[in-house]
Amino acid sequence: MSDLVRILDGNSFVVTDRRGDFSASPTFPTGLFSWDTRFLSKWRLTINGRSLYSLSLDDLQYYQARFFLAPASATHDFDSTMSIIRQQTINDEFEDQLTIISHGDEPVDLVVRLDVASDFADIFEIRHQTKKKGGYTSRIENGSLFLGYQREDFHREVMISCDLGSEIDPGNCRSEVDLDGLTATGRLEPKKMWVLKLRAAMLGPGRRTVRASLGGTPRRRPSLAEDLELWFDNAPRLETDHESLAGTYRRSIADLAALRYTPLVSAGLSVPAAGLPWFMTIFGRDSIITSFQALPFAPQLAAATIYTLSIPQGSRLDDFRDEEPGKVLHEFRYGESAAFEEQPHTPYYGSADATPLYVVLMDEYERWTGDAAMVHRFEREARAALDWIDTYGDAMGNGYIWYQRRSAPRGLQNQCWKDSDDGICYRDGRLPGFPRATCELQGYAYDAKIRGARLAREFWGDPAYAERLEREAADLKQRFNRDFWIERHGYYALALDTNGDQVDALASNIGHLLWSGIVDESRADQVARHLMSPELFSGWGVRTLATDQARYNPIGYHIGTVWPFDNSLIAWGLRRYGFDRESARIAIAVIEAAGYFAGRLPEAFGGYERDLTRYPVEYPTACSPQAWSAGATLLLLRAMLGLEPVGDQLVSRPSLPDGFDRLVLRNVPGRWGRKDVSA
Numbered sequence: 001m002s003d004l005v006r007i008l009d010g011n012s013f014v015v016t017d018r019r020g021d022f023s024a025s026p027t028f029p030t031g032l033f034s035w036d037t038r039f040l041s042k043w044r045l046t047i048n049g050r051s052l053y054s055l056s057l058d059d060l061q062y063y064q065a066r067f068f069l070a071p072a073s074a075t076h077d078f079d080s081t082m083s084i085i086r087q088q089t090i091n092d093e094f095e096d097q098l099t100i101i102s103h104g105d106e107p108v109d110l111v112v113r114l115d116v117a118s119d120f121a122d123i124f125e126i127r128h129q130t131k132k133k134g135g136y137t138s139r140i141e142n143g144s145l146f147l148g149y150q151r152e153d154f155h156r157e158v159m160i161s162c163d164l165g166s167e168i169d170p171g172n173c174r175s176e177v178d179l180d181g182l183t184a185t186g187r188l189e190p191k192k193m194w195v196l197k198l199r200a201a202m203l204g205p206g207r208r209t210v211r212a213s214l215g216g217t218p219r220r221r222p223s224l225a226e227d228l229e230l231w232f233d234n235a236p237r238l239e240t241d242h243e244s245l246a247g248t249y250r251r252s253i254a255d256l257a258a259l260r261y262t263p264l265v266s267a268g269l270s271v272p273a274a275g276l277p278w279f280m281t282i283f284g285r286d287s288i289i290t291s292f293q294a295l296p297f298a299p300q301l302a303a304a305t306i307y308t309l310s311i312p313q314g315s316r317l318d319d320f321r322d323e324e325p326g327k328v329l330h331e332f333r334y335g336e337s338a339a340f341e342e343q344p345h346t347p348y349y350g351s352a353d354a355t356p357l358y359v360v361l362m363d364e365y366e367r368w369t370g371d372a373a374m375v376h377r378f379e380r381e382a383r384a385a386l387d388w389i390d391t392y393g394d395a396m397g398n399g400y401i402w403y404q405r406r407s408a409p410r411g412l413q414n415q416c417w418k419d420s421d422d423g424i425c426y427r428d429g430r431l432p433g434f435p436r437a438t439c440e441l442q443g444y445a446y447d448a449k450i451r452g453a454r455l456a457r458e459f460w461g462d463p464a465y466a467e468r469l470e471r472e473a474a475d476l477k478q479r480f481n482r483d484f485w486i487e488r489h490g491y492y493a494l495a496l497d498t499n500g501d502q503v504d505a506l507a508s509n510i511g512h513l514l515w516s517g518i519v520d521e522s523r524a525d526q527v528a529r530h531l532m533s534p535e536l537f538s539g540w541g542v543r544t545l546a547t548d549q550a551r552y553n554p555i556g557y558h559i560g561t562v563w564p565f566d567n568s569l570i571a572w573g574l575r576r577y578g579f580d581r582e583s584a585r586i587a588i589a590v591i592e593a594a595g596y597f598a599g600r601l602p603e604a605f606g607g608y609e610r611d612l613t614r615y616p617v618e619y620p621t622a623c624s625p626q627a628w629s630a631g632a633t634l635l636l637l638r639a640m641l642g643l644e645p646v647g648d649q650l651v652s653r654p655s656l657p658d659g660f661d662r663l664v665l666r667n668v669p670g671r672w673g674r675k676d677v678s679a
Contacts, residue, residue, distance in 0.1 A: 275623030293631030514573025539610025
């Protein structure tokens with residue numbers, strides 16, 4: 001949806017058209033949102049009864065957009081005597097500042113009208129088109145319009161007000177509020193300007209902020225401009241002659257700043273939210289992988305993610321939430337449907353990968369930063385996660401991680417990263433039964449055990465536990481290479497079905513196996529060749545499913561699209577096994593694709609052959625910005641530079657794609673302090 005404008009600030013966001021207006025869409029969540037609720041579903045501006053025409057747009061700051069408008073139609077003889085600069089900012093509340101500029105020689109009487117409405121839709125209601133069960137209110141109080149919604153003790157309210165400003169003669173202007181919006185009138189003198197501000201404050205019960213009403217502590221709110229400048233100053237500085245990479249890198253760093261989300265349980269720390277518009281909340285898997293990708297650039301995200309995911313770690317058996325002791329959450333929601341347990345996201349634990357990945361991130365974080373205190377502080381949680389792998393994760397008792405939802409019908413059927421209903425399939429298109437054991441889950445478990453052994457030996461003072469984990473990892477690797485390898489095809493099965501038979505589709509998941517290290521060295525070459533084959537590699541990246549599989553669809557969510565995050569893990573895995581040229585080829589393909597999206601890699605894009613389309617095709621409902629897509633750029637940079645922490649040193653082994661003459665990354669943070677890396 002490239003014609004939409006997105007402005008966000010962690011827990012709140014607004015999606016508008018290119019004029020700054022919005023009205024509720026049945027297919028895409030336009031409007032003003034905070035904490036999983038749409039507080040405004042209509043915000044439409046007219047001047048003297050006329051809609052505005054968009055001349056230009058500046059949305060370079062994630063928390064602010066500026067629209068350059070005129071009250072005229074686009075014609076060959078376009079000659080407006082007035083223009084409008086509309087600046088929208090979101091920072092706990094939504095502000096819409098209008099600067100109306102006169103270019104004529106005569107005074108002009110203005111009627112500025114803002115039509116507003118709110119459906120207070122839950123984000124899940126928009127996706128599933130369900131109806132509200134509470135009641136609406138509207139009233140005018142002290143010159144402001146209050147729109148509200150209440151269902152038992154769930155209460156949300158938005159307050160809309162207008163500041164007429166001091167630039168216009170107060171005797172010539174006034175504002176009036178009605179139940180459908182507000183109207184400001186005034187006389188604008190020749191060559192003068194009128195600045196007025198329209199505001200919307202999002203409130204919970206007792207007219208407190210939503211955060212306060214949910215029991216959260218207030219956030220420290222520095223100037224967003226200063227905060228963004230500091231964020232960029234702390235990130236490594238990239239020097240390159242490759243324009244697409246330079247622009248994509250800057251956009252990725254900015255998007256990670258924009259997606260910093262402060263959960264109620266995080267003690268004020270900010271973690272990566274998964275993506276706008278559907279997933280502006282903490283996601284176990286997405287937050288972990290994004291933090292992993294960003295370690296050489298923003299290691300504080302990993303620290304916050306480890307801390308935040310440790311607090312609500314599973315402690316009991318709860319079928320409704322798919323909760324199990326030691327399990328790391330999948331998703332946490334605060335909207336109406338969650339409050340009334342119409343869906344289980346308070347929190348929901350329906351992912352089988354977040355738990356081993358939690359241990360992977362903890363180890364990688366310590367390797368980069370030397371923060372042993374974090375490893376000691378969350379030893380119990382890391383051990384609980386490792387225990388989950390061998391107990392509740394091993395639902396079939398054969399040493400593999402399996403998943404099967406217990407929270408029906410609201411829970412996820414597929415609890416791996418390809419969590420759409422048809423994401424796991426056989427070559428002939430059939431869908432396997434449950435439980436399922438996808439291949440990458442076993443790779444994550446192997447990696448978690450290897451890393452857990454290092455933590456146990458070096459930090460927890462438990463060499464016996466370390467040796468046990470290493471034995472289990474070696475046994476898992478041997479069994480996996482026996483049970484998942486499809487000899488006739490020369491690649492690993494996508495999964496095992498409930499009978500232990502191989503789910504034989506060729507999919508991008510095999511690249512995650514290289515990242516985890518579970519692939520036998522003798523088979524790595526065949527895996528790499530499949531990943532770079534025409535069936536999987538589109539020219540823009542590795543597809544989620546090969547073209548010769550029955551369910552392949554170039555715009556199928558997990559059955560043929562290209563996912564940037566997926567490709568970043570594959571590229572890093574290829575480097576791990578020494579396939580440097582193949583890794584570089586993926587890196588340049590994804591970076592070149594980013595250029596067609598103004599540097600902002602979406603969640604996914606079409607898997608069409610590059611020679612066919614000549615440009616990457618948008619996936620219609622992809623999240624953008626999306627955290628692990630922004631992080632993909634960073635991990636691809638790490639892969640190209642071959643960055644690895646070794647002891648207290650940062651080691652680099654560059655392998656650049658064709659067309660790169662120079663690549664320098666300055667002030668890479670880590671346990672070594674700051675270090676420059678060049679290729």
